[in-house]
Amino acid sequence: MNKRKEEKNLEMITIKTISTSEFESLSFLEGQKDIPFEIKRIYYIYGVTKDSKRGGYSHKNLSQLLFAFMVRLEFFWMIEKKEILLDSPFLGIIIKNGIWREMVWEIDNSVLCVAASDYYNESDYISNYNEFLNYKKEGYWNNES
Ligand code: TYD
Numbered sequence: 001m002n003k004r005k006e007e008k009n010l011e012m013i014t015i016k017t018i019s020t021s022e023f024e025s026l027s028f029l030e031g032q033k034d035i036p037f038e039i040k041r042i043y044y045i046y047g048v049t050k051d052s053k054r055g056g057y058s059h060k061n062l063s064q065l066l067f068a069f070m071v072r073l074e075f076f077w078m079i080e081k082k083e084i085l086l087d088s089p090f091l092g093i094i095i096k097n098g099i100w101r102e103m104v105w106e107i108d109n110s111v112l113c114v115a116a117s118d119y120y121n122e123s124d125y126i127s128n129y130n131e132f133l134n135y136k137k138e139g140y141w142n143n144e145s
Contacts, residue, residue: 008096009095009097009098009099009141010075010093010094010095010096011094012084012091012092012093012094013035013091013092013093014090014091014092015027015028015029015091015092016028016029025090027089027090029092029115031115035092036063037117038117039065039115039116040119041116041118041119041120042113042115042116043114043116044112044114045112046109046110046111046112047109048108048109048110048112049105049108049109050106050107050108051104051105052104052105053102053103053104053105054103054105054112055101055102055103056100056101056127057100057101057125057127057132058097058099058100058101058125058126058132058135059097059098059099059124059125060097060098060124060125060126061124062097062117062118063094063095063097063116063117064094064095064115064116064117065092065093065094065095065114065115066086066092066095066112066113067086067093067112067113068110068111068112068113069086069087069088069089069107069110070085070086070087070105070106070107070110071085071103071112072084072086073085073086073093073095073101073102073104074102074104075099075100075101076100076102076129085106097144098136098141
């Protein structure tokens with residue numbers, strides 16, 4: 001997968017939001033309309049302390065939307081690292097397949113929410129970075145549109 005393809009597989013979105021009063025807001029999104037896949041699973045991670053790191057894997061096929069307040073995403077390409085801080089409740093990031101990610105909590109107790117394109121499947125994870133690099137070198141993700 002070349003760099004352009006990787007960037008295509010990583011997209012920041014602004015989740016539709018309405019102000020319901022002076023200080024309150026409501027954000028919403030719909031599968032296949034606001035994000036490019038049907039949502040089959042929701043999960044969320046909470047009770048995490050500041051500076052904790054989770055993740056450290058790529059997916060073979062799964063696409064996900066992540067949203068959180070004050071969680072930093074770190075992405076490791078073959079040649080460069082990219083970081084995105086989710087610093088607004090209406091920001092989301094779509095991570096498609098073939099992207100190695102780690103998540104760092106910038107504050108205590110932030111909730112990381114994930115909408116996923118498929119049911120939980122342990123065999124869809126690549127949790128070893130060298131194995132991930134081998135998948136890329138072998139062109140595992142090259143033939144997708
Ligand atoms: P894991 O993916 O290792 O968490 P993290 O992304 O933070 O590294 O998941 C932790 C445990 O939860 C593991 O035993 C698998 C289980 N799990 C499910 O059963 N269903 C799910 O949808 C997810 C995401 C995890």
